[in-house]
Amino acid sequence: MKLRRVFLLGGAFLLVIFKFALDVVEKNVELDLMGLGLIRELLIIGSLGLLYVVIDALASRRESTPVRKLGFVLITMCAMILAALGLSASGVGGFDTKNQALVPLDYPSIFLASLVAIAFGIFSIIVFRLLRDLILINRKPAARRNWLIFSALLLGTSASCLTTRPLDSWFATSILFGLSILFAVMNSFRLPWIVYLTKREKLFSLACGFFLFVGFTALAVQVGGGTLLKRSLLYYSHPLHQFIQLVTIFGSLYAGMAFVSTLFHLPTAEAFDRKRSEVSSLHTLSKLVTQVFDFNELVDNVTSMTLQVVGASSCWLEIIAHAGGEDGPAPLEDASYGVHVAAMKNITQEEIDLLVSPERRGIRDSIVSDRKAIVVDDIERDPRFVHLKKRRGIAGSLVVVPLVSHTGLAGILYAAKKESFGFVRDDVDAISAFADQATVAIENSRLIRESLEKERLYREMLVAQEMQKRLLPQYVPVAPTIDLDAISTPAFEVGGDYYDFMEFGDGRIGIAVGDVSGKGVSAAFYMSEMKGIFQALGRICSSPKEFMVRANEALAGSIDKHSFVSLIYAMLDLQSGRLTVARAGHCPMLHISGDDVAYVRPNGLGMGLSRGPTFDDAIQEEVIVLGAGDVCVLYTDGVTEARCGDDEFGYERLMATAREARGKNAAGIKEEILATVSRFTEHRANDDDLTLVVLKWNGSDRRP
Amino acid sequence: MSEFKIGQREVENVNILELKGYLDAHTAPKLEEAFQSLLRSQRFRIVVNCRDLSYISSAGLGVFMAFIEDVRNAKGDIKLTNMSPKVYNVFDLLGFPLLYEIFKDEQEAVTRFFPKAK
Numbered sequence: 001m002k003l004r005r006v007f008l009l010g011g012a013f014l015l016v017i018f019k020f021a022l023d024v025v026e027k028n029v030e031l032d033l034m035g036l037g038l039i040r041e042l043l044i045i046g047s048l049g050l051l052y053v054v055i056d057a058l059a060s061r062r063e064s065t066p067v068r069k070l071g072f073v074l075i076t077m078c079a080m081i082l083a084a085l086g087l088s089a090s091g092v093g094g095f096d097t098k099n100q101a102l103v104p105l106d107y108p109s110i111f112l113a114s115l116v117a118i119a120f121g122i123f124s125i126i127v128f129r130l131l132r133d134l135i136l137i138n139r140k141p142a143a144r145r146n147w148l149i150f151s152a153l154l155l156g157t158s159a160s161c162l163t164t165r166p167l168d169s170w171f172a173t174s175i176l177f178g179l180s181i182l183f184a185v186m187n188s189f190r191l192p193w194i195v196y197l198t199k200r201e202k203l204f205s206l207a208c209g210f211f212l213f214v215g216f217t218a219l220a221v222q223v224g225g226g227t228l229l230k231r232s233l234l235y236y237s238h239p240l241h242q243f244i245q246l247v248t249i250f251g252s253l254y255a256g257m258a259f260v261s262t263l264f265h266l267p268t269a270e271a272f273d274r275k276r277s278e279v280s281s282l283h284t285l286s287k288l289v290t291q292v293f294d295f296n297e298l299v300d301n302v303t304s305m306t307l308q309v310v311g312a313s314s315c316w317l318e319i320i321a322h323a324g325g326e327d328g329p330a331p332l333e334d335a336s337y338g339v340h341v342a343a344m345k346n347i348t349q350e351e352i353d354l355l356v357s358p359e360r361r362g363i364r365d366s367i368v369s370d371r372k373a374i375v376v377d378d379i380e381r382d383p384r385f386v387h388l389k390k391r392r393g394i395a396g397s398l399v400v401v402p403l404v405s406h407t408g409l410a411g412i413l414y415a416a417k418k419e420s421f422g423f424v425r426d427d428v429d430a431i432s433a434f435a436d437q438a439t440v441a442i443e444n445s446r447l448i449r450e451s452l453e454k455e456r457l458y459r460e461m462l463v464a465q466e467m468q469k470r471l472l473p474q475y476v477p478v479a480p481t482i483d484l485d486a487i488s489t490p491a492f493e494v495g496g497d498y499y500d501f502m503e504f505g506d507g508r509i510g511i512a513v514g515d516v517s518g519k520g521v522s523a524a525f526y527m528s529e530m531k532g533i534f535q536a537l538g539r540i541c542s543s544p545k546e547f548m549v550r551a552n553e554a555l556a557g558s559i560d561k562h563s564f565v566s567l568i569y570a571m572l573d574l575q576s577g578r579l580t581v582a583r584a585g586h587c588p589m590l591h592i593s594g595d596d597v598a599y600v601r602p603n604g605l606g607m608g609l610s611r612g613p614t615f616d617d618a619i620q621e622e623v624i625v626l627g628a629g630d631v632c633v634l635y636t637d638g639v640t641e642a643r644c645g646d647d648e649f650g651y652e653r654l655m656a657t658a659r660e661a662r663g664k665n666a667a668g669i670k671e672e673i674l675a676t677v678s679r680f681t682e683h684r685a686n687d688d689d690l691t692l693v694v695l696k697w698n699g700s701d702r703r704p
Numbered sequence: 705m706s707e708f709k710i711g712q713r714e715v716e717n718v719n720i721l722e723l724k725g726y727l728d729a730h731t732a733p734k735l736e737e738a739f740q741s742l743l744r745s746q747r748f749r750i751v752v753n754c755r756d757l758s759y760i761s762s763a764g765l766g767v768f769m770a771f772i773e774d775v776r777n778a779k780g781d782i783k784l785t786n787m788s789p790k791v792y793n794v795f796d797l798l799g800f801p802l803l804y805e806i807f808k809d810e811q812e813a814v815t816r817f818f819p820k821a822k
Binding site: 618641 | 758765766803
């Protein structure tokens, strides 16, 4: 890339030298050949063409602001003015007019003319190239078209002078010149870059425009008037002179327009700056909103941006918490609420309390009930701030904006200025915009907190589920005369169903199946209490009835009055097959003996429903003696009340299913009942806890 | 499915609650509310008519337990009537007939509040 540039510059230099040599030769030898003149022009066009390639490459490579471009043009222009002054002060002989051509009077004139012409040529190319950038900054098709036409006219006007003598003028050249000026004017209205300048830049652009206008005008007059500069350029190359002249005129027009336009944009510059900083602040905020994990940083940003953008002297943000203690925005009708300051800037908690004191909630109450922004223009004269008499100077004016989310009022954003009437309409809009962003952030952070909390509770429930599984027997008692199997599945993570076994070690076992009223966690707690009671009292009670009575007493102390526990307790003699059953309000036991199927339903009352004699008298025992192959099914209402639409599985279906399956072993019967229930509910998850214990008697038949 | 409604009437100074639909853990608070408002207005003679009650769960049964003590302490009572066999079975399994008076007919229950008058 660099090497290429060196070649280009070298080529341009060689062409210039060659042209210079021709000029020198021509001064001494009268070679009045049209061809030679054309060769000279082609040499200089070639040279400038090469230079254009280099300048274009340099200009497009560098990212630059419009203001820097203007500055650069201004600097090069100053150099040109110096060059022009230098030329006129050099005291060279100048040129003689002969036959509409210019004849140099001495060699320095040729040399200086060459130098100045090349310098102005480069300058014109730079100006042409940089102004093109400014005009085409937003690449509108119309702008491109106009610029292309102007460029073509510019080159056309120059080209039309190729064969005319320096002081001759061709009719076509004049027409093209006029059209060029017309399009120069049209293009000089293209000033889209001014709008986006900051105020400082606009001031700089204003000054630049002024000096450029003056400079370009002076240059245009010099290049176009009858000066030595003009004659030097004309002598050097007629088309180049034409090109330089048009570019200086265009430069003058454009600089003038830029100056005037900037002048008009100046009054709105501040507002424009404000809007722009607002937009960029909101952009920053909206990015921050997604980073809800650092809530404090976010509210800190909201307040500091509010401070910055509206030029407030202090700013703070309050989060509304409501009396209910629920972690969310206050509902509209809730009159009691609490606030805490989440972020404050240039103000202390004490001053905040003074301004909007917790006792006199005037302004806060209006915000909470109306949810509309409030502007206090003059705090000293506002009746809502009479309490401030002693402590003036905290604030002169105040803007209060509610943070309203779709669920309610999340907080309040305050901005204060020292002076009264400090806020204009735009400020309130800006503060409201910040408040909206803060609302989204607060909402997000609340939702994240909630979902984290849900996640935590879910994990806790899994732990509870695991714990509860361990409360159920891990093994079923094994004895030669019995075959036992059991299952319990809660409807939710945890449930209120309970079953347990007791091995007395004297040839008896106990089987208990129970159900705590309600479901879920509360039921699970009573269930675990039931486990404790059964393990403690079961062993020392010799009959099911005795156990029921004592368990009811034990439970009475802790169970609340609308909860109760139903339990069925069967005690089996492993030798004789004698089964004693007591029922505390629980589903009756199903007994299958051959083709006979019956529910064993001794009288009884749910535990926790009544204390003392009512319960004790209600509990009765029923004794059956099991025969070979007899099956007993103990269960909870999750089996009989399994639903399909309005229909319940019921006692009849349970009976029929168990009778069908009675030939299988305990596990097989259990599976068959579960499968039938599942088919009945069309395989929906059970909506109640479900427990099933199946006992099969493998001992001998000792029935009388 | 868990549609539940309570109708309220007054017959001879006895408050009748008519239950309709499914009384389970979701709908139990409605019945609780009804009892609470009766107790607040010092009405302790209550008959619960279960003619249109199609299902009752243990949580539903718990509601009756929660208020019976207060009502009886105030010399009132909660009596239950017109149960379908299915609903009666649920009450019966738990032994509720030992704790509550259950009647086939509403008028019968109302009359029982005034043994001397009739």
